[in-house]
Amino acid sequence: MTSTALNLNYLQAKKGIFSWIFSVDHKRIGLLYLYSLITFFLVGATLGVLMRLELLNPGKDLFEAQTYNQIFTMHGVIMIFLFIIPSIPAVFGNFFLPIMLGTDDVSFPRLNLLSWWIYIIGAIMALSTLLFGDGPADTGWTFYAPYSVKTGTNVTMSVLAAFVLGFSSILTGLNFIVTIHRLKTPGMTFLKMPLFAWALYATSWIQLLATPIIGITLLMIVAERVFGVGLFDPSIGGDPILYQHLFWIYSHPAVYIMALPAFGIISELLPTFSNRTIFGYKAIAFSSLAIAFVGYFVWGHHMFTSGMSGPARIIYSIMTFLVAIPTAIKVFNWVATLYKGSIDVQPPLLYALGFIFQFMIGGLSGLVLGALATDIHLHDTYFVVGHFHYVMFGGTGFAFFGALHYWYPKIWGRMYNKLVANIAFFILFIGFNMLYFPMMIAGLMGMPRRYYDYLPEFHLPNMISTFGSWVLAIGLLLMLGNLIAGFRRKREKIARNPWGTGITLEWQTLSPPPVANFDRMPVLPKDGPYDYDHKPEIKE
Amino acid sequence: MEHTSAFSLPNSGHNRDAEASKMGMWLFLFTELLLFGGLFIVYMVYRSLNPESFLLASFELDVAMGTFNTVVLLVSSMTIAMSITAIQTGNAKKSIFLLYTTLGLAIVFLIVKYFEWSAKIHHGLFPGFEVYDNLPPGESLFFFLYFFMTGLHALHIIIGGIIISVVIYRTKKGLVNKEKYTLTENAGLYWHLVDLIWIYLFPLFYLIH
Numbered sequence: 001m002t003s004t005a006l007n008l009n010y011l012q013a014k015k016g017i018f019s020w021i022f023s024v025d026h027k028r029i030g031l032l033y034l035y036s037l038i039t040f041f042l043v044g045a046t047l048g049v050l051m052r053l054e055l056l057n058p059g060k061d062l063f064e065a066q067t068y069n070q071i072f073t074m075h076g077v078i079m080i081f082l083f084i085i086p087s088i089p090a091v092f093g094n095f096f097l098p099i100m101l102g103t104d105d106v107s108f109p110r111l112n113l114l115s116w117w118i119y120i121i122g123a124i125m126a127l128s129t130l131l132f133g134d135g136p137a138d139t140g141w142t143f144y145a146p147y148s149v150k151t152g153t154n155v156t157m158s159v160l161a162a163f164v165l166g167f168s169s170i171l172t173g174l175n176f177i178v179t180i181h182r183l184k185t186p187g188m189t190f191l192k193m194p195l196f197a198w199a200l201y202a203t204s205w206i207q208l209l210a211t212p213i214i215g216i217t218l219l220m221i222v223a224e225r226v227f228g229v230g231l232f233d234p235s236i237g238g239d240p241i242l243y244q245h246l247f248w249i250y251s252h253p254a255v256y257i258m259a260l261p262a263f264g265i266i267s268e269l270l271p272t273f274s275n276r277t278i279f280g281y282k283a284i285a286f287s288s289l290a291i292a293f294v295g296y297f298v299w300g301h302h303m304f305t306s307g308m309s310g311p312a313r314i315i316y317s318i319m320t321f322l323v324a325i326p327t328a329i330k331v332f333n334w335v336a337t338l339y340k341g342s343i344d345v346q347p348p349l350l351y352a353l354g355f356i357f358q359f360m361i362g363g364l365s366g367l368v369l370g371a372l373a374t375d376i377h378l379h380d381t382y383f384v385v386g387h388f389h390y391v392m393f394g395g396t397g398f399a400f401f402g403a404l405h406y407w408y409p410k411i412w413g414r415m416y417n418k419l420v421a422n423i424a425f426f427i428l429f430i431g432f433n434m435l436y437f438p439m440m441i442a443g444l445m446g447m448p449r450r451y452y453d454y455l456p457e458f459h460l461p462n463m464i465s466t467f468g469s470w471v472l473a474i475g476l477l478l479m480l481g482n483l484i485a486g487f488r489r490k491r492e493k494i495a496r497n498p499w500g501t502g503i504t505l506e507w508q509t510l511s512p513p514p515v516a517n518f519d520r521m522p523v524l525p526k527d528g529p530y531d532y533d534h535k536p537e538i539k540e
Numbered sequence: 541m542e543h544t545s546a547f548s549l550p551n552s553g554h555n556r557d558a559e560a561s562k563m564g565m566w567l568f569l570f571t572e573l574l575l576f577g578g579l580f581i582v583y584m585v586y587r588s589l590n591p592e593s594f595l596l597a598s599f600e601l602d603v604a605m606g607t608f609n610t611v612v613l614l615v616s617s618m619t620i621a622m623s624i625t626a627i628q629t630g631n632a633k634k635s636i637f638l639l640y641t642t643l644g645l646a647i648v649f650l651i652v653k654y655f656e657w658s659a660k661i662h663h664g665l666f667p668g669f670e671v672y673d674n675l676p677p678g679e680s681l682f683f684f685l686y687f688f689m690t691g692l693h694a695l696h697i698i699i700g701g702i703i704i705s706v707v708i709y710r711t712k713k714g715l716v717n718k719e720k721y722t723l724t725e726n727a728g729l730y731w732h733l734v735d736l737i738w739i740y741l742f743p744l745f746y747l748i749h
Binding site (some may be wrong): 026098101102103104105106107108109111170174175177178179181182183184185186208209210211212213215216217220223227228229230231236237238239242246249516517518519520521 | 564571684688
């Protein structure tokens with residue numbers, strides 16, 4: 001073995017496109033996911049900006065009502081199934097879970113590659129509806145029956161795409177569970193795992209136990225469209241409410257597939273930039289499992305106005321309030337972690353703070369919707385759209401960007417311009433709140449969601465919202481541009497622990513890591529993963 | 541995969557780990573149960589909404605053929621379990637023979653299913669036929685769920701057959717042997733699941749009166 005071979009990192013080890021798309025290295029697969037996800041995210045974001053443009057003024061601005069319906073459906077399908085469900089687990093989970101556990105790969109490396117390929121096939125199927133068939137679906141991403149079995153648009157292909165993407169999600173979850181059980185480095189127990197691994201563990205169980213239900217439900221939609229059987233269409237004996245139940249049995253837990261990994265990211269960012277141990281390690285770890293568990297029994301709160309018995313509604317409402325408890329436990333522990341820490345305000349921390357602020361608004365507005373009396377008023381209004389985007393984009397999206405800034409030096413061995421990153425954050429933060437907060441107000445005023453047109457009294461909030469979408473778009477482009485520009489910056493040697501205060505195992509290896517992840521045996525801190533009093537010394 | 545570094549970690553994802561493979565299989569079986577679980581919910585809801593039509597329609601099914609197929613699958617579950625014991629004790633030849641028997645029983649199951657299905661289709665009890673389209677909604681739902689659920693199950697039988705063929709091939713090549721028989725075990729687990737689901741499908745469609 002030559003000395004040059006020893007020095008090669010995972011990015012240099014092999015060259016050529018095939019060494020990437022057929023790689024079984026979890027780090028390369030993580031990056032494959034990252035590049036595909038960002039591409040689809042930009043497509044989805046463009047559709048979102050177009051929707052806002054149409055809603056700038058009442059009446060027709062740009063396109064017809066039917067086109068608008070197809071655009072918001074496509075926006076939802078892309079953002080939910082192609083971006084936010086895989087986002088953090090598929091990118092950062094794949095890249096960092098094995099490193100944080102002190103091993104060299106996931107348990108089933110080839111299955112991991114297969115899951116990316118399935119994801120790409122699903123993505124191609126979803127996007128093909130733009131070009132082929134009778135146009136993209138116009139049902140909304142929920143594919144509610146009976147409209148989804150009657151409309152002439154290409155629902156069949158969109159639904160099959162979501163079915164295929166589900167397999168990818170299941171395989172990733174299965175792989176992570178086995179990896180966490182089998183491949184922790186000697187000395188690392190469950191209660192000495194980093195909190196990101198805990199969050200992924202809870203997420204993986206949901207992926208595994210909820211996704212099959214949506215898979216079979218979507219197949220039934222396809223069967224109904226192909227054979228014309230009344231599974232969900234009431235005019236031929238079906239029950240549309242049953243579809244809603246089956247859909248939300250998956251899709252509500254799926255909300256936690258989207259949110260829990262983000263909680264894990266925040267639990268990593270805060271100790272590093274407060275330079276102190278996490279407050280309430282066990283509380284944060286177990287609250288992830290509690291959210292995953294209780295999250296199974298709350299799906300009915302999406303259907304308070306669909307027709308359900310009084311007692312059922314009350315039970316679903318109580319269960320919904322129960323989810324708020326473990327979530328609040330996390331938020332309090334995060335804030336307590338910052339207390340008396342020596343805080344180093346770096347770009348990733350800004351995203352974490354932005355996350356906490358926006359997620360609180362999103363979470364608390366969720367309680368407004370979980371309460372029966374207020375939900376009757378707010379159901380299917382823009383308040384729901386605002387709430388959902390606060391949780392998903394203001395929460396998970398910002399955590400994703402925070403993770404990207406946090407692990408950037410580790411993944412690529414480069415550094416971005418921190419000043420520009422900070423400016424981009426503030427533009428994003430302002431744009432985000434300008435875009436989505438007025439939606440909540442419009443919703444309180446009674447503006448229904450998914451409408452192409454609106455009454456003149458809703459003009460002001462819609463105008464502010466559309467202006468906000470432009471600010472947000474500028475912030476996004478600046479942020480991504482800055483990250484891409486970081487690749488071109490003059491190469492400086494990035495230290496193993498570039499933030500100086502990272503404590504989990506990925507900061508003990510080279511930046512970027514070698515193919516086998518570690519060049520020497522990683523050392524665990526004495527008392528748990530965030531033991532800043534006995535921090536292992538890291539020699540270059 | 542060859543590592544370029546002289547140092548190697550104690551736990552590696554590229555190591556052979558029989559425990560991990562079996563754990564992965566069990567997790568996968570969970571997802572399969574839930575896949576059918578969704579259909580069981582649909583069946584339950586529509587049965588409770590249309591009890592009479594479901595009962596009437598269920599008389600159309602051939603209990604004798606269903607019973608025969610149940611016995612076939614139960615026996616095949618036994619033969620695959622025996623083939624695992626055979627390979628554990630190092631008797632590859634016997635293991636291969638028992639796997640062939642399982643495969644044969646799977647094919648018998650599919651042939652019987654083919655005759656059952658074609659009899660129903662012959663009577664016009666399939667979407668698109670006049671007889672079917674004039675059935676009351678409850679009965680047409682019953683037949684559709686019958687085709688959908690047993691069809692999905694038959695698909696699993698076919699996949700199981702392919703898996704068993706792979707096991708036979710690898711056992712013949714000596715890749716599955718007394719030391720490394722996780723593949724046979726996993727194929728067995730999958731086959732038991734296919735059997736288990738039929739154990740629920742059979743009474744739901746053929747027997748409940």
